[in-house]
Amino acid sequence: RIQNETLAPDTFRGKPLCMDQFKALFGSCRVPHEGQDVVCNDPGSRHVVVMRKNVMYYFMALWPDGTLAVSIADLVDILQAIVEDADNLNSDAQQEGNEGEEQKKASSWPKNAPVG
Numbered sequence: 001r002i003q004n005e006t007l008a009p010d011t012f013r014g015k016p017l018c019m020d021q022f023k024a025l026f027g028s029c030r031v032p033h034e035g036q037d038v039v040c041n042d043p044g045s046r047h048v049v050v051m052r053k054n055v056m057y058y059f060m061a062l063w064p065d066g067t068l069a070v071s072i073a074d075l076v077d078i079l080q081a082i083v084e085d086a087d088n089l090n091s092d093a094q095q096e097g098n099e100g101e102e103q104k105k106a107s108s109w110p111k112n113a114p115v116g
Contacts, residue, residue, distance in 0.1 A: 028042075
């Protein structure tokens with residue numbers, strides 16, 4: 001309902017609050033650029049990314065038609081599994097999760113960042 005803007009707005013003292021910021025909460029990421037980073041949004045995003053101990057995990061949260069792919073109980077199970085998995089990784093495995101392009105110094109990211 002957030003994506004198609006049919007969710008009733010929250011209210012404060014009986015007055016509706018602006019819900020426009022919710023568009024940036026889902027399917028969004030910050031892309032580094034020289035001078036100022038840019039927030040990019042993909043309205044077709046259907047997944048959740050969780051980072052635990054420098055390791056990224058993702059799972060599908062919505063089906064292509066926009067309906068929920070996980071229940072609250074599923075979400076609790078998934079998050080518990082992520083915590084357990086990350087806590088059981090040895091430091092070498094966690095370090096492997098840190099290698100690659102994303103680990104360059106932040107100042108060098110904008111030169112290589114995709115425009116979006």
